[in-house]
Each structure stands twice: as C-alpha cells, then as structure tokens.
Amino acid sequence: MQLFNEINSRKIHGERNVFAGIFRNLIFCSVVLGTFISQIIIVEFGGKPFSCTGLTLSQWFWCLFIGIGELLWGQVISAIPTQSLKFLKEAGHGTTKEEITKDAEGMDEIDHAEMELRRGQILWFRGLNRIQTQIKVVKAFHSSLHENIMKPANQNSIHNFMTHPEFAIDEEGATNTSPG
Secondary structure, three states, rough: OOOHHHHOOOOOOOOOOOOOOOOHOOOOHHHHHHHHHHHHHHHHHHHHHOOOOOOOHHHHHHHHHHHHHHHHHHHHHHHHHHHHHHHHHOOOOOHHHHHHHHHHOOOOOOOOHHHHHHHHHHHHHHHHHHHHHHHHHHHHHHHHHHHHOOOOOOOOHHHHHHHHOOOOOOOOOOOOOOOO
16 A cells, blocks of 8 residues: 555646656656565564564455555546535634734735745644644653552562562561572
8 A cells, every 4th residue: 555655646636647747757666666565575574573474366456456545546646626625624724824814904914825835834833833732742751651550559569579679578577588
C-alpha cells in the first residue's frame, strides 16, 4: 500500500493522471524502486527481526489488488469538488482566507502574499502552542511517575524489596540483613 500511496501523492490539487511524467523524476523512481525491493526483502527474509513471515503468491496478489484499489480510491477522492468539503476546513485548520481578509479590512493595501504570510504565522503559532502543551503534559506525567517511584508509600514496599533483596523482615517485624 505504501508504494501506491507514493504514486497517489504525486498529483494534488485536483490533477487526475498520477502516472503522467512518472519516469521524468529519477529521484522519485529510485525511491519507489528502493521501497519495492526493500519491502520484498524484508517480508520474505526479515523473519524475527521484522516480525514477519514470507507471503504466498496469492497473498502477494491480494496486496497488489488492495494497492490498485487504493489508486482507484485516490481517483474517486480527487473527483469530489472541494467546494462541497468546506466543512472540513474548520476541523483543525483554523483561520480561513476570508477571516484574514475581514481582519485586514482596516488596512489600506494588503496583497495576497501578506495575507498568506499572516495565515502561515497564525498556523505556526498554533502548532507551537500545541507542542508546548504536549511537552507540559509529558513533563507532568514524567514528574508524577518519578515522585511515586522515588518516594514509596511505606518502607516495606515491593520496590524496596526488589532493589535491596538482602532487606528482609522477620515475622516479629525486626529487620534481618543477613544473606540467609
């Protein structure tokens, strides 16, 4: 499927023929050929390091069938007009060009490049805010995890027992540090 995704991703913005000029780009051809050969070698000879086993001929044909279906699905998706998908723009993409134009009404002359730059800056800052939030969450989780490990609730925890196996408690509650 990855190979067919690579082919489907060659044309965007409503372009239909994904195979047009495919052999003019030598870098693309070498990446596809390298991916193709690598996947066959990994699947057939990867074994335990790659957690896979070789495929039968019918399984390889099923893979091709699904991949060709993916090419067809790409054509179906590209046939849908983007005007009918405007509701998807609001799902996480943020500011639209119309909103930027409304914000810029007070300015005398603002060209399209400036609006795109401003939109890019807004998206950049939103991305940075998301990353900062994710870092805060990871740090909070990390610190709470270390607090629980470093400060066990009682001295007789399994953590202390596992890190100090010579530490043993007699039935009366006295500690015995002798090895046996």
